[in-house]
Amino acid sequence: MRGAGAPRRRLTRESAAAWILVLPFVLLFLAFTAGPVLGSLGMSFTDIKQRDLRTPFSVNGVGFGNYVKAFQDETFRKAAFNTAYFVVIGVPLTLVVALGAAVLLDRGVKRFQALFKVGYYLPVVTSIVAIAVIWRFVLAPDSGLLNTVLGWVGIDGPNWLGSKTWAMPSLIAMAVWRNFGSAMIIFLAGLQGIPQSVEEAGQIDGAGSWQRFRYLILPLLRPTILFTSVTTGIGYLQFFEEPFVMTQGGPLNSTISVSMYTYNQFGFGNYGLATAMAYILFVVIAVITFIQFRLLREK
Template identity: 60%
Template sequence: MTDVPGVRDRTVAPGPAAAVAVAPGPRRPARAGRTNRTLAGWGFALPFAVLFLVFTAGPVVASLVMSVTDLRSADLLDPFGVNVVGLDNYVRLFGDEKFLTAAGNTAVFVVVGVPLTMALSLLVALGLNSGLVRFRTLLRVGYYLPVVTSIVAISVVWRFVLQPDTGLLNEILGFFGIAGPNWLGNETFALPTLIVMGAWRNLGFGMVIFLAGLQAIPKDLYEAATVDGARRFARFRYLTLPLLRPTMLFVAVITTIGYVQFFEEPFVMTQGGPLDSTLSMAYATYNQFGFGNYGYASAMGYVLFVIVVLLSIVWFKLLRNNVDD
């Protein structure tokens, strides 16, 4: 009964249903459930982990060890006769004229090829995104097709197109009375020709990424800018480019990594010639492995790896600050 005057006691006596106690069932320990989930996760990850250790991490560590030795192909029969030379292989690289030539060619390929590829990719993406171009789906497929086509097949076709006497390009130039040069046999034209070919082949990749970035920009922003009196170039400069910087960062890093390692084009089309004018760092590393200089070639490979990392950091420094803003 309640002690407050005027307030009726509403306490309900427990009925038979309330008196029934539910007996707790057997409870599974939480620790056992977490253990089973952990074991299941490791079970799914184990095949990948084994393959990664055997085919990726293992060779990376082995090549790092090889880079500080004088290992040659003849030493494979007597691995205990290999000498540790420390950083001598790396010091030797900076006095190797052929390697320095390859580094210079690679630098030209990257410095010219990456901006050219990005500019062409963005230009094509802007055209396809404008809505003024017909058959956009067909064009997207056509531009992207070289990306998924074998680079060896593409290089063979380009080599026939660029033949000095019977090549299609010189035949077209001859129709207009222009004598075309030996594109791949001339020291002046060989590397620029490979740069143009690389830009054409990788244009489709950048186009797809830029097109996705353009379609992610809200149209309301363009409508508001138009109402405020911004013209087309102003909208592109002050609206499109700033909002595309994350996309530009991704395309720049991926394209740079690919161009630093360019190998198939000179291997198939010029064999590094003429006069080493198209010799790349990756091709020079391949040649050293072919000569049996495994330790020296491994040092070349790690220098190439450091260059890729440094260039990626440079792109992040140039574009990341604007991305974070």
């Protein structure tokens, strides 16, 4: 009996030691992550505003009223449309450019490959303020680099950031330029992880370059495509910096995003409504991520 009880006591001591070691993390997680998340969820069902911070017990519950109000808000619907537009166009374009650059580096560029990697990845780690300065110079209506080049061939370029038609495509182009480098690095790692014998077997069977890429390489890149599409999609659904820095949501709310409008509502002191908008975006992100896993999972 004594021998049987010793392992049990040792296991109990090890469990106690493990809990003592993880206790600081658990306390910090509850205090700074789980607590605020649950608190904000509760706020989304109340009419709390900035003035209520001094008298929190005067806050009233409104049920799903904030969620209904969000969907009834014309500006919020416009922001949702803009965000969907940004994601539907921006994510595939980013992945295509990133995959093309990865294939070029893996198959075509042999010399100075490291230099190209750094050059493509540099915008990812560059400050949005610096990027905004560059793109404002490029897209300036009168003296901008792009309109100057178009003028050389007789084309009168538009006011890219001041036009309701061209402001969002301009932000998408900037986002693709800024973000494709990280996806490119991941695609490059996936390409270099594919055995050379796979492509050689296809070549022996008479498959051309495009057939080998379409029917051999792309299926083997499915996990990489899934990862990059999920991470890029989540980032683009939350896009905020581009319109905030470049257009302030204009012109006429044509570039305002859900994240930016939620931020504005927090600034206006409408905390209950803002948290409801944030949770609507969270649910959308979760649903789209689930769909991506269903469509792109390995078969």
